[in-house]
Amino acid sequence: MKDKYEAVIGLEVHAQLKTKTKMFCGCKNEFTNEPNINVCPVCLGHPGSLPVINKKAVELAVKAALALNCKIHKKSVFARKHYFYPDLPKNYQISQYEEPFATDGYLIIEKKDGTKKKIRIRRIHMEEDAGKSIHEEHFSKVDLNRAGVPLIEIVSEPDISDPEEARLYMQKLRDILVWIGVSDGNLEEGSLRCDANVSIRPKGSDKLGTKVEIKNLNSFKFIEKALRYEINRQIEVLSQGGKITQETRLYDSQKDITKTMRSKEEAEDYRYFPDPDLPPLLIDDTWLEEIKASLGELPDEFKERVIKDYKIKPSDADILSRNKTLAYFFEEAAKSYKGEAQKVANLILSDLLGILKEEKMKIEDLKFPASYIGELLNLVDKNIISLKVAKEEVLPEMVKTSESPQTIVEKKGLKQITDVSSIEKIIKQAFENNPKAVKQYKTGDERKKQKAIQFFIGQVMKATKGKANPKLTRELIIKLLNEV
Numbered sequence: 487m488k489d490k491y492e493a494v495i496g497l498e499v500h501a502q503l504k505t506k507t508k509m510f511c512g513c514k515n516e517f518t519n520e521p522n523i524n525v526c527p528v529c530l531g532h533p534g535s536l537p538v539i540n541k542k543a544v545e546l547a548v549k550a551a552l553a554l555n556c557k558i559h560k561k562s563v564f565a566r567k568h569y570f571y572p573d574l575p576k577n578y579q580i581s582q583y584e585e586p587f588a589t590d591g592y593l594i595i596e597k598k599d600g601t602k603k604k605i606r607i608r609r610i611h612m613e614e615d616a617g618k619s620i621h622e623e624h625f626s627k628v629d630l631n632r633a634g635v636p637l638i639e640i641v642s643e644p645d646i647s648d649p650e651e652a653r654l655y656m657q658k659l660r661d662i663l664v665w666i667g668v669s670d671g672n673l674e675e676g677s678l679r680c681d682a683n684v685s686i687r688p689k690g691s692d693k694l695g696t697k698v699e700i701k702n703l704n705s706f707k708f709i710e711k712a713l714r715y716e717i718n719r720q721i722e723v724l725s726q727g728g729k730i731t732q733e734t735r736l737y738d739s740q741k742d743i744t745k746t747m748r749s750k751e752e753a754e755d756y757r758y759f760p761d762p763d764l765p766p767l768l769i770d771d772t773w774l775e776e777i778k779a780s781l782g783e784l785p786d787e788f789k790e791r792v793i794k795d796y797k798i799k800p801s802d803a804d805i806l807s808r809n810k811t812l813a814y815f816f817e818e819a820a821k822s823y824k825g826e827a828q829k830v831a832n833l834i835l836s837d838l839l840g841i842l843k844e845e846k847m848k849i850e851d852l853k854f855p856a857s858y859i860g861e862l863l864n865l866v867d868k869n870i871i872s873l874k875v876a877k878e879e880v881l882p883e884m885v886k887t888s889e890s891p892q893t894i895v896e897k898k899g900l901k902q903i904t905d906v907s908s909i910e911k912i913i914k915q916a917f918e919n920n921p922k923a924v925k926q927y928k929t930g931d932e933r934k935k936q937k938a939i940q941f942f943i944g945q946v947m948k949a950t951k952g953k954a955n956p957k958l959t960r961e962l963i964i965k966l967l968n969e970v
């Protein structure tokens with residue numbers, strides 16, 4: 487039954503903009519646990535108060551729209567969207583309706599198998615956030631700190647065909663918005679929120695089925711799981727001869743199901759009309775050019791460039807391009823290293839990130855310059871320390887103390903032993919202590935010989951705390967075994 491149907495999915499994503507103040511008043515835009523402290527007559531909807539457009543919010547919104555390849559409209563109009571809810575003091579939300587500031591964009595997602603898909607963006611509009619209702623057993627509380635916080639709503643075309651694509655779209659969107667500094671992209675705290683519209687239709691049909699909206703998708707995992715559940719539910723309804731009802735459903739992550747929340751409102755229910763208190767929003771060419779110039783390199787551009795310039799694995803470039811700080815940390819480190827940049831990527835992505843995770847730190851918390859990573863690998867290439875010592879002794883110490891690799895090597899006495907006579911002395915001692923292994927080398931087959939060599943390398947490393955030069959140690963062991 488399942489393969490007779492295909493899903494059609496569109497996502498509506500709300501992103502809070504990282505401004506200092508709210509969209510139409512001077513109240514602070516910050517997340518706080520103390521309720522109703524960031525409020526004023528404007529965001530409380532007192533009669534006679536007048537909204538003023540926050541220029542920074544418009545700048546960030548335009549930045550986002552440019553990064554998402556949208557057409558920016560020089561003139562757009564703020565409209566009132568009417569509905570009643572206790573956390574909406576004005577009884578309308580200021581939004582944009584018929585004339586949004588941006589339309590016709592796209593972003594490219596990359597699937598696991600490497601295939602790319604373009605997901606079109608229908609429109610992006612600016613609006614203000616509502617407050618928050620907190621429901622307790624016998625009463626509800628309203629917190630209006632969030633009322634009036636600037637948002638953009640990004641509406642995709644229904645180009646998404648399965649739950650995995652929906653998750654990839656959302657992740658890519660988050661990565662871009664965070665990279666350009668427009669939003670902090672935190673789904674758990676609600677600064678990025680996603681609603682999905684999903685319908686199914688017989689495969690190959692070009693008609694759209696009845697769509698259902700799903701809310702409460704506050705993690706990437708839930709987006710994928712909720713859609714998977716909902717698509718299967720709709721297939722089941724249709725294949726049993728039933729009909730899909732147009733409605734809004736909530737995702738229950740505990741039970742992993744979606745359930746009816748309310749029948750879906752039509753746009754006419756909101757009685758949109760242009761807000762008479764606000765003039766049309768005008769974006770002139772000079773300002774638009776300034777914003778364009780401030781955009782800088784985007785994640786996909788960075789990725790392509792580092793693959794070309796630094797010859798690192800595309801999968802590594804992909805991980806780097808998901809965090810701007812990490813991305814340019816890598817590039818700085820690679821510039822200060824004389825060898826292959828892939829070694830820098832390896833050290834950062836597996837070893838450094840591993841240490842940071844253990845220390846419960848982020849790349850942003852590092853106090854030492856990225857060039858230290860390059861210098862650390864230069865010490866390995868100059869045979870001053872082994873790679874093992876670099877990873878296990880020096881790098882963790884760099885994270886803790888922010889000292890340079892040279893300082894740490896000196897301080898902890900980690901320099902490699904490259905002096906032939908000292909290593910020979912240790913090898914001879916190891917032979918004396920382990921006559922059986924020497925005999926094994928002398929009388930055994932090739933496999934046994936190799937095993938004995940490995941054993942003595944281990945003994946020397948143990949005696950020198952890993953500081954003996956591995957290549958030299960191996961050569962000397964073979965030479966001395968043949969002389970015994």
Ligand SMILES: [Zn+2]
Pocket residue numbers: 508511512513524525526527528529530634
């Ligand atoms: Zn206010």
